[in-house]
Amino acid sequence: MNEIKMVDLEGQYHKISTEIDKAIKDIIHTSTFINGEPVRKLQDKLAAYVGVKHAIACANCTDALTLSLMALGLKPGDEVITTNFTFIATVEAIALLRLTPVIVDVDPHTFTIDITEIENHITPRTKAIMPVHLFGQGARISEIMEIAKEYNLYVIEDNAQSLGADYRMKRGQKKKLGSFGHISCTSFFPSKNLGCFGDGGAMFTDDDELAEKLTMLANHGSYQKYFHEEIGINSRLDTIQAAVLLEKLKYLDEYNCTRAACAEYYDSKLRDIDWIEIPFRNPESTHVFNQYTLKFKNGISNAKVQNYLKSKNIPSMIYYPLPMHMQKAFKPYVSATKKYPVSEELMMQVLSLPMHTELTKDQMDAVVDALLSYTE
Numbered sequence: 001m002n003e004i005k006m007v008d009l010e011g012q013y014h015k016i017s018t019e020i021d022k023a024i025k026d027i028i029h030t031s032t033f034i035n036g037e038p039v040r041k042l043q044d045k046l047a048a049y050v051g052v053k054h055a056i057a058c059a060n061c062t063d064a065l066t067l068s069l070m071a072l073g074l075k076p077g078d079e080v081i082t083t084n085f086t087f088i089a090t091v092e093a094i095a096l097l098r099l100t101p102v103i104v105d106v107d108p109h110t111f112t113i114d115i116t117e118i119e120n121h122i123t124p125r126t127k128a129i130m131p132v133h134l135f136g137q138g139a140r141i142s143e144i145m146e147i148a149k150e151y152n153l154y155v156i157e158d159n160a161q162s163l164g165a166d167y168r169m170k171r172g173q174k175k176k177l178g179s180f181g182h183i184s185c186t187s188f189f190p191s192k193n194l195g196c197f198g199d200g201g202a203m204f205t206d207d208d209e210l211a212e213k214l215t216m217l218a219n220h221g222s223y224q225k226y227f228h229e230e231i232g233i234n235s236r237l238d239t240i241q242a243a244v245l246l247e248k249l250k251y252l253d254e255y256n257c258t259r260a261a262c263a264e265y266y267d268s269k270l271r272d273i274d275w276i277e278i279p280f281r282n283p284e285s286t287h288v289f290n291q292y293t294l295k296f297k298n299g300i301s302n303a304k305v306q307n308y309l310k311s312k313n314i315p316s317m318i319y320y321p322l323p324m325h326m327q328k329a330f331k332p333y334v335s336a337t338k339k340y341p342v343s344e345e346l347m348m349q350v351l352s353l354p355m356h357t358e359l360t361k362d363q364m365d366a367v368v369d370a371l372l373s374y375t376e
């Protein structure tokens with residue numbers, strides 16, 4: 001049995017190495033390293049895949065989130081409601097622009113933003129909601145869009161972890177996550193479901209004006225070279241990365257199915273264990289399992305289980321060990337009286353198991369055997 005890894009990027013590469021190598025070589029031969037044809041082609045394919053009019057590639061998802069807030073014209077002091085249980089980038093983008101992140105607690109089952117908390121925190125200064133589609137499935141985006149409509153707020157979906165998942169709307173029609181908000185953002189960081197060979201990201205929108213603005217801001221605030229409308233940033237996707245992504249996008253649905261099948265296999269072995277809660281599924285969303293995350297019951301500590309697994313050479317990760325409201329960097333934005341009971345429990349309960357497209361049954365059996373031999 002091969003070494004068990006959290007993600008196996010090399011194994012995934014080997015299966016399509018001929019196509020990938022050729023795609024990279026072609027770019028080197030044309031030397032169109034910046035803004036080459038594959039970037040435009042990828043944008044068209046991504047937009048069609050997600051089911052929106054425009055996709056704009058950029059350097060990473062952190063930039064995508066930042067650019068989205070800039071394009072919507074938010075000003076210092078404007079409040080953006082977002083989730084406490086996420087990767088730092090979501091809240092970081094808000095704070096970096098001197099907007100005010102309003103960090104709220106999450107649902108104890110899906111770990112995504114608690115929608116009653118959203119409504120409780122709307123003030124006259126609230127301008128936007130930034131939900132995160134966590135670990136591969138949707139936050140309750142239909143309801144979030146309704147709240148946004150009622151209070152006239154923007155929605156930016158952080159879809160870094162859930163590209164390819166479908167979401168069922170109230171009337172039954174299905175749409176891809178990332179096609180609901182005014183803008184959505186995704187990441188091509190290597191370990192994401194569609195990963196490139198470095199950093200990469202993209203923004204999605206149905207709005208023609210916003211699409212132009214996002215493109216302009218990502219390109220030094222310029223529509224025409226050397227003429228600058230606004231203060232922007234330099235955030236491009238390298239042509240080589242676009243070429244890699246064009247090859248890998250063909251396999252994204254297959255990759256996501258493989259992940260879901262691995263998740264079901266883990267489920268079948270762990271479902272009946274009294275101290276383990278298998279990943280809860282939001283009934284409105286499909287799940288593309290960027291992470292397969294367990295929640296331990298009966299006071300079992302995730303850190304202790306992680307150490308135990310490590311002693312048996314089984315990798316695992318705690319996503320997330322410190323919710324946003326406890327991060328030193330965000331101290332100025334957190335009120336001393338506000339409570340986050342759900343995330344403060346989750347940080348001690350959750351553990352993500354190895355999950356990737358190359359996992360074998362033997363490897364998953366080894367993970368499960370090690371896990372189930374744990375005693376306190």
Ligand SMILES: *Cc1c(COP(=O)(O)O)cnc(C)c1O
Nearest residue numbers: 060061062087089160187189201
């Ligand atoms: C990975 C991730 C990001 C940041 O993506 P980068 O491309 O690394 O900037 C943002 N939000 C979430 C939820 C993520 O998981």
